Amino acid sequence: MTSRAIFQRMRSYALYRITSTVHFLMFFFVVVMAYDWSLPAHLLILICILNDLATLVIAVDNAQISEHPDKWRIGQLITMSIVLGLCLTALSFAHFFIFWKHFGYEPLDDKAPYDSRKLESIMYLHISSAPHFVIFSTRLTGYFWENLPSPIFALVIIGTQIIALLMVIFGGLTPKVPAGQAIVVLLISFIYFIILDVVKVQIFKHWSFELTATFVPTSARRHKLSDRKASKIQQERVWRSIDNVRKVAVMTAVVSSLQEKHAVEHAVAVEEHK
Incomplete structure (x- = not known):
C-alpha cells in the first residue's frame, strides 16, 4: 500500500508538471514571437515559486491506492499532458485576446506607464490559477471528488491563489485591476479545471493498448x-x-x-x- 501510494503521488506530480510546462511554453512562445510581449521577470519567478510550493505538498496528499500493481504508461502520460496543456493554452489565449480587444488592456512593454499594463495582472492571475487548480484533477485517474485531498494539500493550493488574487486586486508587484474582474478570472480557472477533469476521465476511460497499437x-x-x-x-x-x-x-x-x-x-x- 505504501509503494502504491508513492507511485500515485509520483504519477500525479509528473502529469501536473508536464501539463504545466506544455501550457507555459506554448503560450509564451507564441505571444513573445507574435506580439513581443511577456510577463515581467518577477511575476514569472513568483508563478514558479507558488507552483513549486503546490507540488511539494503532493507528498502529503491522500493518494488513491490502486487495486492492482501499477506500472508506468509513458504514452498515456505524455498524451494526457499534451491534451490538458493544449486546453490550458486555449484558455490563456482566450483571456489574452478578450481582455485586450474587449477591455482595452493592450499588451504593452515595460516602458509603458505602470498603471496601463493591467494585462500583466490579468494574465499573471490566470496563469497562476488555471494550471494550479488542475492539480486537483491530475492527482486521480477518476473524477476529482472520488478521493478528496488532504487538508494541508487543499489549504496550500487555495492559499496560494488567495495570495495571487489579493496581490492583483491591491497592486504592489503588479498593476491593480478591478476586484470583479480578478474574481471572475479565478472562477473561470476553477470551472475550467472541472471541465478538464471530465476530459481526463474520458481519455483514461477509452485508453487501451488496442488504441495505441492502432495509432502507432x-x-x-x-x-x-x-x-x-x-x-x-x-x-x-x-x-x-x-x-x-x-x-x-x-x-x-x-x-x-x-x-x-x-x-x-x-x-x-x-x-x-x-
Missing part, C-alpha cells in the same frame, strides 16, 4: 495485440467450458436429489404399507 502500429505492438486477442479468445472459451461444467454439475445434483427424495418416499410408503 509498430511490428512489436501488432504482434503483442494479436497475442492478447488470441489469449482473450482462449480465456473466454475456458470460462464458457467452466460454465457448462457448472450447469451439468447443478443438473446432476438436482437429478440426484430428486432420485434420493423419490427413494426415501418409496421406502416410507413401503414401511407404512407394512
Whole structure:
C-alpha cells in the first residue's frame, strides 16, 4: 500500500508538471514571437515559486491506492499532458485576446506607464490559477471528488491563489485591476479545471493498448495485440467450458436429489404399507 501510494503521488506530480510546462511554453512562445510581449521577470519567478510550493505538498496528499500493481504508461502520460496543456493554452489565449480587444488592456512593454499594463495582472492571475487548480484533477485517474485531498494539500493550493488574487486586486508587484474582474478570472480557472477533469476521465476511460497499437502500429505492438486477442479468445472459451461444467454439475445434483427424495418416499410408503 505504501509503494502504491508513492507511485500515485509520483504519477500525479509528473502529469501536473508536464501539463504545466506544455501550457507555459506554448503560450509564451507564441505571444513573445507574435506580439513581443511577456510577463515581467518577477511575476514569472513568483508563478514558479507558488507552483513549486503546490507540488511539494503532493507528498502529503491522500493518494488513491490502486487495486492492482501499477506500472508506468509513458504514452498515456505524455498524451494526457499534451491534451490538458493544449486546453490550458486555449484558455490563456482566450483571456489574452478578450481582455485586450474587449477591455482595452493592450499588451504593452515595460516602458509603458505602470498603471496601463493591467494585462500583466490579468494574465499573471490566470496563469497562476488555471494550471494550479488542475492539480486537483491530475492527482486521480477518476473524477476529482472520488478521493478528496488532504487538508494541508487543499489549504496550500487555495492559499496560494488567495495570495495571487489579493496581490492583483491591491497592486504592489503588479498593476491593480478591478476586484470583479480578478474574481471572475479565478472562477473561470476553477470551472475550467472541472471541465478538464471530465476530459481526463474520458481519455483514461477509452485508453487501451488496442488504441495505441492502432495509432502507432509498430511490428512489436501488432504482434503483442494479436497475442492478447488470441489469449482473450482462449480465456473466454475456458470460462464458457467452466460454465457448462457448472450447469451439468447443478443438473446432476438436482437429478440426484430428486432420485434420493423419490427413494426415501418409496421406502416410507413401503414401511407404512407394512
